[in-house]
Amino acid sequence: MLWVSSWDLGGVGVVSVPCHTVVVMLCTFTRLGLSAEEMDRLGCLWGKSAGRGGGTVNLLLSHMLDTAAVAELIWDHYLAPATREMLDRVAGDGRRFFAWVCGIHDCGKATPAFQRQAPAEAARLAEAGLGWREGVVTARTSREWAHDKAGGFLLRTVLKGTGGWGRRSIDWVCPMVSGHHGVLRAATQSDVTHAHGDAHGRSAEWKAAQARVIEAFTLAMGYESLAEVQPVGVPARADQLTLLGFVVMADWIASDAGHFPGIPDLARVSVADARRRAAAAWQDRRLGGGLRTLQPTAGTDVVKLRFGHDARASQALAVGIVRTMSAPGLVVLEAPMGEGKTKTALAVAEVMAERFGLSGVFVGMPTQATSDPMFTNVRAWASQVQPGAEDEAVLLHGKRAFNTEWKAMLAGDWTAADARFRSVQEDADDCCNRYGPADWFLGPKRGLLAHLTVGTIDQLLYAATRTRHVMLRTAGLAGKVVILDEVHACDVYMSQFLKEALFWLGQARVPVILLSATLPPAQRAELAAAYMAGAEPARTVALSDPGGYPNVTCVWPGMPAPLTAHTATWRPDLPVRLRVLPEPALLRGIRLTDTQAEQPVINLLDQELADGGCALIIRNTVSRAQRTHRQLAARYGTDTVILHGQLTAAARADRTERLLAQLGPDKDTPRPGRLILVATQVAEQSFDIDADLIVTDLAPVDLLLQRVGRVHRHEGTSRPARLTRPTVYVTALQPGLAGAPPRIERGAEYIYGRHLLLRTASLVLAAENAGGWAVPSQVPELVAAVYGETPVVPPAWQADAEKAQTEWDQEQETRRKEAAKFLLTRTGEHTAKTLDGLHYASTQASTEDHLAAVVRDGEMSIEAVLIIRTPAGYTTLGGQPLGADGTLVHAHLDTLAGDMMRLPARLTGEALDHLSPLPGWSSHPWLRSTRALVLDPNLAGAVGRYAVAYDPGTGLTYTAA
Template sequence: MAALWGKSAGKAGGSANLLLSHMLDTAAVAEAMWDRYLPQAMRWRLDAVAGDPGKGRRLFAWLCGIHDCGKATPAFQCLDAAGEAAVRRAGLSWDKYAVKGTRWRHDRAGGRILRGLLDGAGWCEEQVSWVWPLVAGHHGVFPTLGQLRPRKEDLQGKGESWKLAQRALVEVFSREVGFWGESPLAGVEPIVVPSRAVQLQLSGFVVMADWIASDERHFTGVSDLAGVSMERARSRAEAAWGRLGLRGGWGALRMPGPEAFGDRFGHGARPSQEMVLDVVRRMDGAGLVIVEAPMGEGKTKTALAAAELLAARCGADGVFVGMPTQATADPMFSQVRSWLGKVEDGVDGQVALLHGKRMFNTEWRALLEGAGEWGQDADDPFSSVGEDEYGLSSHCVDSCQDAERRAPAEWFLGRRRGLLSPFAVGTIDQLLYAATRTKHVMLRMAGLGGKVVVLDEIHAADVYMSQFLLEALWWLGQARVPVVLLSATLPPEQRRRLAAAYVAGMQSAEDHEGLDLAEPQGYPSVTAVWLGRDGIPTVVVESAKSWRDDLRVRVEVLDEPPASGTGAAAHTDAGPQDTAVVDYLKERLVDGGCVLVIRNTVARAQSTFEALREEFGCDVRLLHGRLHAGHRADRTREILDLLGPPTNGTRRPDRLIVVATQLAEQSFDVDADLLITDLAPVDLLLQRIGRLHRHDGVTRPRRLARPTVVVTGVRFDNDRAPRILRASELIYGRYLLLRTAAEVQRAAVADGGGWSIPGQVPELVARIYGTGPVVPEGWAEAEDQARSDWEEEQAGRRADAARFVLTRAGEHGAQTLEGLHFGAHSRVEDGLLEELVRDGDRSVEVVLVRRVGSGLEAVTGRRLGPNGEVAVETLDDVLAGTVRLPAGWTEAAEKELGPLAGWRDHPWLRHSLALVLDEHGCAVLGEARLRYDDRLGLVVSGGRPRR
């Protein structure tokens, strides 16, 4: 034992670190985690597992430190020549020819060794069965029991001497951690088997402790056994913890009083907000809360106030807020920081922004200024470059260099670690990743385990993404993680599935199809589910009156001429039909007014913009996802200033027409006098209608005094099924569009016309997503065919997702983590996590630069170096040129484009694809001609996209 090494001199600061020393270092880090980081809820659970409130901390330290016991084998000890020689001199030997060239992973070796030792110490099988996978899986993948066996017994070490050394290592380690008695290992045995979800979270904390203790900058080698002790390890761990600047979140949060809402948000709670908070106060413990309310009702504030209540009751140490897109995550980041600053001083700087393009967020970058954040961003597929096997990065600097650091510790900002930050805001993808059968998934689940999880706009998750969302809810339910879900428009069946998944997790069941979930009788509404003291689900469904009166929205249909031509024009349905919109607006805008036009494709938006621009001149704006980052940010900011809440001080224009794509569908706080929109499924159509007459106190032109939505992209043909834009059908499917079209037609021709919004929202969504008859008799055959196609597609997408979800079918009842990763598809190993949880056509972003004469410049006109070199003050100008290509050109971009020569050593640009435009803003990619127009954005013509 005195010679067994754990870290070679090359990985321990120049002197080998004995195996016992590294194990004690890890245990000491675990103690620091327990005292200063671990959520109160996890401490409660581990105390229960240990059977004694005073024993949970020791058990946690032991579980973390024991992880590397598998290094006490010839398979590992032969990997370093100097270490091997020392071990042989100490009297431990092996047949080098039997061991040479045959690898046996030390994590799996540890699982095998520990199983034998625990069994010999008298542990019962059910306790042995959940502990050994924590060791065998600490490098990110949980093997099956059969995978622990080495190909050759020599790898584990033959003879009594090796068995004695392995037993002595584990027993001495156990005594140092604090387990005494005649048989220290027997004294470690837990009393209660934790749930599988808690095991997974615990495994993540084991990995976290190991990674911190493996940092040679803070844990240099100790090669003399006389210098190894738990006391010295604790001193090293304390120093490392301080230098890394690691910290937890709220700790023990006090239960907020009824005045808290006003203190946090500057005004009293509305009736719907008070309804939700009242229900949350009545919950016995962790549970699922689903809030459904119209746009502008204040759901986000409700969720944050509810999160504070749930955290105080359930011992949660922080919060994760997940948004549907990066664009919606950025403003939420600011809102969460503001709220946290009012909950507790100093925690607003501990919020991590988690999405792949956070470097574009000026608030995030300002927080990190001078702090030396790693070059790669959260879950970037290339971010493992420069990291070692413990996730450590050569770019990382100690947080102590910035004593007043206003951002999470550097350590939390590396790949896979973002959710371990005490507070986090990001895309919903961050949560979905935690439900995938991917390497180191335990780190993500550990990060979620001590938080309240808030997910906004959950209706945006399609059937493929929903499989990961349901899986995540199952695990969060079993882990007793409080979850708050927000939606403006949620189909009843989707609500039931979400609640059933969480309840199934709480009861460790495969599913909970029999969950009795009543429909809300009003809108806004709250649905809350938790386990009562008797273990039976308690369900509360309540509703309240909206703070605003219903709007009677008139529904009209604008008949457009069909698209003409072939090729790209026909595919995008762009062309002469725009004249119908122009003529309509010429009549309606005689007295002025502000109009939002939403098109379902970029090409259609560009075409409509050009037609309107010709008629209305500079009163027309264009916003879509194919603008480069600089233009998109500037236009979004301008539109929000012009059409945002009237309290922002900006004068509302007399006339303005905004043409946009689905970007205007969610988290876009603008007020339009009139809405023109392509047909979309009813829930999304209602989301768009939420931009109509949104704000009070706005003076509107007489002709636009009544809120009106004009639906385009559909042409009714007497009693036959309508013609719907092919592009819309490709995006949303024909089935839901047909049913929505029937509802639109009915509303457009009804006496008095229209819908009562938001009061009628639940009814409309339930009807379209239900199975009852909706379409006219003459459409029935078309609807039947569309439904058949839709169901086949939905089933296929569910099956595609099933290959990658964390738990294989039929295994939710498993009791341990053994074999959790068995059967993982190779696709989960390539780092492209966004592709894993979103099944749309893959697309890539490129950075536009212009060639002017013999030089290069950014899209802003700032000059770059001869090979594209970027100065510090020029970086924002270069990043402003980022734009996403249409999905069909991804393969060509990855084949033909790469970083500029001057970017290859830049931490943020070295993996960026540069698209060099000529002086006219044009470039060729594959068979396509690309042109960037400062008004239209990226325009693609010619060639045929590959799909």
């Protein structure tokens, strides 16, 4: 049955609150013409239960006003000028509209489906005439008719009726409510049924109360009527998603009961009080405003201003071109290794931020290891641009706890801080953050919202996935300059997410700077087209050849034509001699021992390092690198070191730091008399070391050139006489007899495909006969040759090459289709006008590991801490005791974190089934979700059916049992 009652309004006159508060709210109710009964009902509708309101229920109107007040502060102190200008164009009065949209988000809580969840408050509602049939409105209907969906229907109904809004405005604004819990689904017939049933509130009393909540909030925000709120335009879909992200941000901040305790009495609810609460919360959080006081740099050598040296020709070219842009756009900077692309990108970013009203940067790197030095560079740059801004920088990757600079920024107690970050709930209603200033950005999904962010490129690619709360990532990129380094490293699978992200960034007018040693012409054209498809959909982009190297390519909406230019490099060409080091083990019918297989490399090093020197050997797989290292260590002892991804975090970090000191550009540390570094692809990107000699497995030409860039990299390095000519030996390759196609090592083909390797091999063999390559001037033509359509292999290889290309094309198409399943936009819907139905299906990716699997290659890998079990209990790898159940001692947390490693993808399934946290970790917010790989005192153990062993020198090995 329907309960009908009323609530005596007389209590309002005796509540002890400031007179002006009562007057403000009573004036609002007077303008609405509310009866005492209607005010009674407004005073019963709750927004936060006592459990989430700090022990006291918070009325719905109170929470809506709190959120709007937070939104005003976001506008005043956080949003970039470009974002504010966009909202002003859309709404006229952008600030007031922004606050209204953020505050209206919870109007759907004015339904029986939501209000039933607090029994005490539900009883008050029944007495006030807002009841429901308990057998119909149940826990199930509360789940099915969640308040985000209910709010979308409710707002649509009210705006269409008494609000008098047009359909175009209703269609894009209502998803700001229905999607504020992170998912944007299309309406279904089931939703329509709920909207006309008891779960939504079918009685006249409920419908009136719902309308009054919206109207009362609207008047409290200073509007004369709902009609006045209607925006004057429809923003781009990317701008809608950005706005929704800020709605979520405002809601999460205002959901903090520590700063916004419950207010149970309607007479105490007011805009003024909400603003006081919000101001106190904002001051306590100190979220920061980013680069908001940029100084004009026109006519200035920005590189010299920020980095202390005159701009090189390529740097001056890039800055000059960007100063001619009339709107934010895409800039592609291609330059050789060591040219100073990072400084160029930051200088260009400053010019863009100043010209286009932006307040921050995101720098995306290919790996966690390359993100760390970039974090240092960005902080140093920010301190020059706006002193103090460097303290707002956030490092975004899973290993940031090991970064010395990051730990220092967190005032020393980083372990406790990281524990607090991980314990925060992700749901908006559960996000009650009670820790210190600026830590808010370190909670789940919030990192990109910080103004200065550095992390892996994955952080950007996540913004192109159809995942929950993707709008927070979009909002985090708005108002920034996006810089992506080493974009050539994105394979066809990752490129689908990169192009999707560029589409949304182009539509949102977010400028993007892409850095690469060189890009295949087709890839450069695809990336530019993807950005412009969002920025200026009606335009077809046709890029011309830059004509030289280094070069700059620039596109932006409204441009007369794409702009391309080139200049001379700052250093002369390096004549690199190429030699093929055959591998007899690749010949059919030959079975060799490990020593025999590595004998060609041993013989080479015996000869070339007779007088000392530093050699770099790059293998394509960890197992191959370990085999090489074992054989070389047996011969050269401690002169040999290995670096790859199957070392513990601490071992890899320490080893990397030591190698950079020994072989890097800084001459403070003496260069070793002899050193042999065996590495995997970790030495391929942003690893600034100088080798006298390189031996490398065959790889596609762009990656091979990256490796070549490590030979004789630094000027002024003293080298043995026999190593004064830069030489690179290519392995994993056995030339065919009588001109037949070569044999290529199986692991290389598995990783890169035979198609690109055959084309690269033909260039390598040709270079061996021609004397080598001139680096960097030949780089563009070499890359274009391998990735182009013109045949480059000898006629005797043609049949093999055609078969390899057919297989390659089929595999590429398969991977494109696989990636399409997870892209933010469904095929054919890039022209959609609203966000309704954006989450047409779920990716079920909730953790960083799952997300990384989505945007990388679909294979999830997990991390585990290596632990030793002895008769006396557990210990760390270094022998620190952990007790019988692994109970954590605070001093051991740093050590345990350093003993963590990412397991090979092949072990993932077994690790998920067989590895778990130690019993003593159950109460720790980080360790309770961290798996332990338990080893015996000999460092051997098992992961399901795989036997594993860890060697501190060579890393993890595994074999199927």
